[in-house]
Amino acid sequence: MATSASFHGVLGLQNGSRYQIDGKNFLRYDGFIATPEIGDIRVNVFTFGANTASAEDGIYLMDARTTIGSIVDDQGKSAHFLHLFADSTKPFRRKRLG
Numbered sequence: 001m002a003t004s005a006s007f008h009g010v011l012g013l014q015n016g017s018r019y020q021i022d023g024k025n026f027l028r029y030d031g032f033i034a035t036p037e038i039g040d041i042r043v044n045v046f047t048f049g050a051n052t053a054s055a056e057d058g059i060y061l062m063d064a065r066t067t068i069g070s071i072v073d074d075q076g077k078s079a080h081f082l083h084l085f086a087d088s089t090k091p092f093r094r095k096r097l098g
Helices: none
Strands: 005-021 024-035 039-048 058-072 078-086
Touching (some): 005 039
Parallel strands (some): 039 078
Antiparallel strands (some): 058 078
């Protein structure tokens, strides 16, 4: 059974804030991966090195390592959540044809 996988794709990011895990600084974002079959998949996105300003809310292209981690939901119950860890974020720019 794999404990992590790779993600390469487009996702929406919003609400960037500084976050610390095991003494390491990250920027944490609320992320959304759009899928036509089941709608948006909510994920936590962490970028390494929180020494820069957080990215603006928007759509980004990202290469990330993916893990499943536990969280406490809004009702105080333990749940599992998809976490993406990336070195950086790249704004997604759609090329115009013609």
